[in-house]
Amino acid sequence: MKFRSVFDVIGPVMIGPSSSHTAGAARIGRVARTLFGRQPEWARVHLYGSFAETYKGHSSDVAIIGGLLDYDTFDERIKTSFSEAEKVGMTFEFIPEEEEMDHPNTAKIVIGDSESVMELTGISIGGGKMEVVELNGFPLRLSGNYPALLVVHEDRTGLIASVSNALAKKDVNIAHMEVGRKEKGKMALMVIEVDQLIDQSIIEELKVLPHIIQIATIAD
Known part of the structure; x- marks a missing residue:
């Protein structure tokens, strides 16, 4: 894996405690929010591997919800994202899964409203970086590092x-x-x-x- 700068190694400016489990998770949520194009009314988050085992202790849950609220990795509101989601009327649930995936830090996010539903699967690959590997059934690789x-x-x-x-x-x-x-x-x-x-x-x-x-x- 090639790094473009020292920040690729130490991770982005972020709300902790973990670049992989917190910043990467927030970015997965935020990309889902961007592709959906508006604030979703509800979210179901399926967690796999290490995400499923440690998502509460490493704040992956509040990070993903923060991302779905369009908060960047350094936004202090990530810490209170659950209550912020309640303010805008977004309901959510987390579903730890036992199924083994290709990557240990995998989240499948299903979001929707009265108009449409979208499903996105993302992986946190370290240093705050993530990749989208599936969108509405289409396999793909979207790094989020470029426009x-x-x-x-x-x-x-x-x-x-x-x-x-x-x-x-x-x-x-x-x-x-x-x-x-x-x-x-x-x-x-x-x-x-x-x-x-x-x-x-x-x-x-x-x-x-x-x-x-x-x-x-x-x-x-």
Whole structure:
């Protein structure tokens, strides 16, 4: 594993006690909140491995809820996230699971409201870093270390090239890209991490491409 700076080793500025179990957990929750696009009304958090065993002692539970409230890792409100969630009307439950996962620090977050439900699985990989490994049944790898575009689209020939060309015209460099689909010719997902902040004009240009269903963004 390569580190970009000393802060990748010691972790981010954060509310403790653990970079893996607290900061990483908060970031998983916050990415889920960002992709959902609004404050969820409820959350079910399934915890696996080390998360399931130590989530109360290491404050992984308050960190995940803090993330779902859109708090960053250093936000003091993480400490009181349970009561803050109650203030905004978000209910939640934690479900420790016995199933073994590929990574010991795994959380599956299911959030929703009256309009929709979203399911995200994330892992905390150390130093406050996390990766999203599944979104609504799509396997993927989203690090959260770069600005990112998530493009839900119909599985059509040439669409990946059209999106890539649109980014190239705006001088946006792709750092990492993954594509996945559940079934040939049906719904598919592009995950594109880029080196620059994503301008709204880029999003508007992508939205008008044929067969694009939805676009979400994550800022670095």
